[in-house]
Amino acid sequence: MTPAARVQTAIEILDTIAAAARDGGPPADAIFAEAMRARRYAGSKDRRAIRNHVYDAIRNVRSAPVSGRAAMLALADADPELAVLFDGAAYGPAVITADEPRAETGLATPALLKLFDPLVGKAECAAMLARAPLDLRANRLHSSRAELATIFPDGEAITGLADGWRLPGETAAVQHAAYAEGQFEVQDAASQLAAVALAAEAGQTIVDLCAGAGGKTLAIASAINDEAAILACDTNRARLQQLPPRANRAGATQIETLLLNPGQEVAMLADRMGKADRVIVDAPCSGSGTWRRSPELRWRSTPARLDRHVADQTKLLALGADLVAPGGKLLYAVCSIIAREGRAQVDEFLTRHPGWTADTDILPDGVGRPAGRGFLLTPGHDGCDGFFLARLTSPC
Structure with missing residues (x-):
């Protein structure tokens, strides 16, 4: 492929990614992989160059663009070497005109920036979109x-x-x-720190309420040398099915999985209520803390989606609290830097659950910053994904 053809291919892929972001379609990585399968003539150098164009554009543009071309033009305006590839050659992009639309650049829209936790200042912006280790x-x-x-x-x-x-x-x-x-x-350091913050101990009964594919479940099992019973739950069958083979590879033998039917979680966990020493609620969220890895999530952020996440978090926190034994602990974790999903969510939980308290010493020295009655991890301060963690203790 010529360099110009690579740019045009990136534009076409960006068109699909932007549409998927607006309509709740598949993630950018899946779209890119499918696009490359459809272009088997593209060699490894072509694929690498196209991927770089696509993700450079995504990182540069703050919200879903009107077109992939508008996103690439925003890059080309600041990169003369890229701009010359818009030469109208066969299979390449048309020549640039001054009056055609450009996508808006930046970390996020002003409306979204206002939702960030107060600890996330301007100094964090570059780190939020840097390539992750x-x-x-x-x-x-x-x-x-x-x-x-x-x-x-x-x-x-x-x-x-x-x-x-x-x-x-x-x-x-x-x-x-x-x-x-x-x-x-x-496993990103923030997720590892979540497992540390749970403070699980050998011999305890532990519930991972939103286990997904089991990353934190396995981290907990490793930390306690496979010496506690862990129940890993989720409503997503495809993700939860990944845990048993992972546990087998890891040598974690005390993990039980439970696929929950949406809307029937309380009934399906009835015999577990009030018995768990530790519960972790790694709740669905905006994913704003993971923009380094999935920058197109910025394009998917809408007020309606955020409202749904907050409502789900509230329900899961209440369910998690019911599972905790007297004197036990509940860890709330979200990979988000949005205050509504972090400190505000915990404040509301403590208002609704008199007698519960927030622990003040849950992370290693020098890691994270107090954020309300929890702690915030950020790429700029901690070198990891953005995460909010709060460990809550049930009254005896």
């Missing part, structure tokens, strides 16, 4: 961070995490035999 978590059941350091010597320890090892983002770690042997998992 690759974080690994050593699985204590099979390995250690020292062993990861031997396998991947170009990495570095992650502050506050005994098992965390950070590598350059382009590292193909999962292709190493150590991954197949269960020695490590790929």
